[in-house]
Amino acid sequence: MPSAFSDLHHRDTPLLIPNPWDAGSARLLASLGFRALATTSSGFAGTLGRRDGGVTRDEALAHAATIVAATDLPVSADLENGFGHAPGDVAATITAARGAGLAGGSVEDFTGDAGSPIYARDAAVERIAAATSAAGGExxxxxxxxxxxxxxxxxxxxxxxxxxxxxxxxxxxxAPGLARIADVETVVRNVDRPVNVLLVDGGPTVAELGRAGVARISVGGTFFxxxxxxxxxxxxxLLDGDTSFFANAATGREGAAAAFT
Structure with missing residues (x-):
């Protein structure tokens, strides 16, 4: 599965990877024809009535395992900052993520401290190196x-x-937050790995990102x-006595029958 997931990043068109927040949304998205899924930390936290960043490693990995089990698609997990500052913490998270059946996952350089939000570069690199070692090419x-x-x-x-x-x-x-196509093009031109871009309101379109050489496009918590x-x-x-919401219900619509069996 990880090899197949990796291959999806090396095609002529970007991999569109939506972010479900539970098994039902994962099955709905799979039924529409997507080829891979990714978890969303903010979406999952929202299902628990919490803000983004308020989920533990155990909770995140148990949630990711639920998404993995919901479909046959490869799943990448939002692993936040690896749920710990030390490289060993990050490595332990990657090892556990592999055990949960995930095909991939992301590790960010956000410290969780608003006063000093980004790890010093050397420390951030050590954390990614530890994650790479734990990933083991799988x-x-x-x-x-x-x-x-x-x-x-x-x-x-x-x-x-x-x-x-x-x-x-x-x-x-x-690098989530890229909102100008010129900046996306600059990033793609200056690295030698597939680049993921987060769609943002008013930002570059899927077609524009494809022409810029972006390999993967995600939506984060937006669908949630x-x-x-x-x-x-x-x-x-409903509070106003208006029942027009029935017209937008998913019952009988594309994907619903296949997803909820």
Whole structure:
């Protein structure tokens, strides 16, 4: 499975990898024809009534195992910062992720400390190297540079970090927050690994990212929040005595019958 998942990053068109938040959403997305899935830390936290970052390693891996078991598709997990600061913590997370049946996973360089949000580069590289060693060539490791999500709007530093993570053995590189196609093109041009880009509202389209050479496109927690928005709208309608929400129900629509058996 990991080898097949890796192959999906080396095609003429980007791998579109949606982010389900439970077994049902995973089955729905699989029924629509997607070829791989990825977990979402924010979406999963939302199902528990928590904010992103409020999930333990054990919870995240148990959730990931549920997504793995829901379909036959390869699954990559959002493993946040590896659930620990030390390289050994990150390695232990990757080892456990492999045991959960995951085909891959991402490790970010966000410390969890708003005052000092990004690990020093040397420490961040050591963490990716430890993850690579634990992956053992049997797990597609995505290294994430979180600069743009935490107020560090320095594209040069972002690229240098991605290059360092590449040299440390990462299989896929990811800098969430890229919102201009010129910046995406610059990143792709300056690294030698497949690049994942997070779709953002008002940012480059799937077609534009494909032309830029992006290998994988994900949506993060957006599908979860879109579903939550639909739930809010339906709830407000019901309070007003409006039952128009029946028109948007998934019952009988494409994928529903195949997903819920």
């Amino acid at each position: 797990f597609v490791l995505t290294a994430r540079c979180e600069n743009l999500l935490h107020g560090v709007h320095d594209l040069a530093d972002t690229i240098e970090r991605l290059q360092a993570y590449q040299e440390a053995g990462a299989d896929v590189l990811y 929040y879109a579903a939550s928005g639909a739930l809010i709208d339906a709830g407000k309608a």
